[in-house]
Amino acid sequence: MELLGKNKQELRAYCQSLGEPAYRGAQLYHALYAERNLDLASMTNLPAALRAKLASYAKVTLPQVKQKYLSADGSVRYLFGLSAPEEQSRMKAAAVEAVFMPSEGRQTICISTQAGCAVDCQFCLTAQLGLIRNLTAGEILAQVLLPLIEMSRPDTSPAEEVAEENALAARTNVVLMGQGEPLLNFENTFAALRILLDKEGVGLSPKHVTLSTSGVVPGIERMAKEVVRPKLAISLNASNDEQRDMLMPINRKYPLKDLLAACRKYPLRNWEHLTFEYVMLGGVNDAPEDARRVVKLLAPLKRVKVNLIPWNPGELPFKESKEARLEEFRRILAERGVPAFVRYSRGRDVMAACGQLALKEVSSPQLTVLS
Ligand code: SF4
Numbered sequence: 059m060e061l062l063g064k065n066k067q068e069l070r071a072y073c074q075s076l077g078e079p080a081y082r083g084a085q086l087y088h089a090l091y092a093e094r095n096l097d098l099a100s101m102t103n104l105p106a107a108l109r110a111k112l113a114s115y116a117k118v119t120l121p122q123v124k125q126k127y128l129s130a131d132g133s134v135r136y137l138f139g140l141s142a143p144e145e146q147s148r149m150k151a152a153a154v155e156a157v158f159m160p161s162e163g164r165q166t167i168c169i170s171t172q173a174g175c176a177v178d179c180q181f182c183l184t185a186q187l188g189l190i191r192n193l194t195a196g197e198i199l200a201q202v203l204l205p206l207i208e209m210s211r212p213d214t215s216p217a218e219e220v221a222e223e224n225a226l227a228a229r230t231n232v233v234l235m236g237q238g239e240p241l242l243n244f245e246n247t248f249a250a251l252r253i254l255l256d257k258e259g260v261g262l263s264p265k266h267v268t269l270s271t272s273g274v275v276p277g278i279e280r281m282a283k284e285v286v287r288p289k290l291a292i293s294l295n296a297s298n299d300e301q302r303d304m305l306m307p308i309n310r311k312y313p314l315k316d317l318l319a320a321c322r323k324y325p326l327r328n329w330e331h332l333t334f335e336y337v338m339l340g341g342v343n344d345a346p347e348d349a350r351r352v353v354k355l356l357a358p359l360k361r362v363k364v365n366l367i368p369w370n371p372g373e374l375p376f377k378e379s380k381e382a383r384l385e386e387f388r389r390i391l392a393e394r395g396v397p398a399f400v401r402y403s404r405g406r407d408v409m410a411a412c413g414q415l416a417l418k419e420v421s422s423p424q425l426t427v428l429s
Contacts, residue, residue: 059116061090061098063196063246065253076111086112091259093220094203096120121200124153134158136204140173140197152190154237156201158209165209166231169201171247172238177272179306181295181337181369181376184237193238195249202232202254202262227261234269234288241269241277252286264288265329275312278320291333292321294364296343297351305343314355321359332359337367338384340377349390356396364391364398 059072069090070083082104089101098112121138128134136156152173159166174187206223232254234240240247247269253259255267267288271277281287296302302309309317321332334356338344356362366388369378379387384400391398 060119060194060196061086061112061116062096062118062120063194063199063249063253065249066258072116073108076108076115078108078111082108088258090118091199091253091256092261094207094223094260095216096203096207119196120204121154121197123204132160134205136201138197138201140193154193154197154201156205156236158205164229164231165226166233167202167205168233168236169198170236170238171198171234171240171243175238176242177239177306177308179272179293179295179308181305181339181374183373187237189238192243192246195246195253198247198250199253199260201236202230202260206230224261228263230262230266232262232267232288234267235291239272239274241271241274241281244277244280248284248286251288255286255288264327268333270335272306272308273312273317274308275316275320278317278324282320282324289330289333290324291335291365292317293337294334294352294355295337295339297348297355301343301348305339318355318359326361331361331363334362334364335367336364337369338379338387339369340379340383342376344379344383344387346386346390349387350394353391353394353396362396364396365401366398367401 066087069086070080073083074080085103089095096118121140124139125137138154140152154170154173157168172192173190175184176189178185206226254262255264268291269288270291272293296305299313369376388398
């Protein structure tokens with residue numbers, strides 16, 4: 059039985075199935091997620107007899123870190139190898155990526171929810187892989203746990219290590235913006251999020267976790283009803299349906315009218331903003347009239363902000379926006395009451411920037427292969 063990704067209820071039921079009291083499941087949950095101790099043999103909060111049973115019947119499988127690429131800007135791109143989960147033998151082995159981005163005082167981990175993606179956004183290299191498979195809840199969680207464990211110093215005592223990891227977790231932002239459309243793998247993504255956002259689990263704050271969607275309207279409506287949920291970001295990237303149909307074919311299924319209606323109904327908590335991401339593609343969606351149309355589109359919504367993301371030139375047939383154009387776009391939004399920020403992607407040199415996660419090997423001279 060694979061334990062990583064199981065919630066407290068499931069671990070309690072599992073311990074009972076081994077003839078143990080249910081509260082042992084809660085202890086197992088604490089060890090796995092609050093202490094981030096993934097080694098069953100060293101869970102000293104459990105009796106030796108239970109540890110022996112777990113050694114025979116259970117396991118905690120972490121993705122294999124196949125490569126780690128260190129960017130000149132300090133970001134680390136992880137390439138994880140995922141074996142086919144045992145209980146779901148029809149699922150394929152796969153590889154997937156996560157990016158760790160340290161910055162002063164805080165750090166951000168960008169994680170994947172699917173291997174590849176079926177959504178086919180024209181500006182995204184992941185789209186070229188197609189959908190390989192959904193990630194399990196354990197595989198999604200592991201992308202957060204591994205960097206947290208790695209970042210704490212190995213030469214400390216176990217108690218100091220947990221304290222250090224907890225301090226790191228408190229300074230960590232997680233963004234679900236890597237490979238895949240999280241709302242098309244809703245069950246597993248939210249199973250992982252409930253553990254990540256549980257104070258007795260990994261203990262991240264919902265204020266520091268953001269799920270980004272290409273605009274899957276039924277998924278947004280479902281997310282609105284979740285008790286435990288992260289912040290929501292919408293990948294907009296266009297100012298009208300014609301443009302969006304071309305850049306993001308999912309718009310033909312869920313056009314802007316329906317997407318914005320779902321956003322209007324979305325129940326924001328009093329501390330929350332709805333974020334719209336807009337990749338600036340030179341000569342495609344970056345004209346002043348695009349900015350004015352975006353203002354009109356967002357006018358009926360309360361508490362929004364727009365992140366303008368400069369394009370990373372590469373293999374795809376798009377150009378960067380000129381800096382003056384980017385600034386004019388930002389100014390038109392800001393002057394009309396839509397807060398707008400330019401967000402440069404991190405890790406460009408190691409193919410870790412937005413839309414670049416497509417399992418590519420990189421050979422940049424600035425690249426350091428760590429393992
Ligand atoms: S941008 Fe996101 S939703 Fe669109 S193809 Fe890429 S991974 Fe999928």
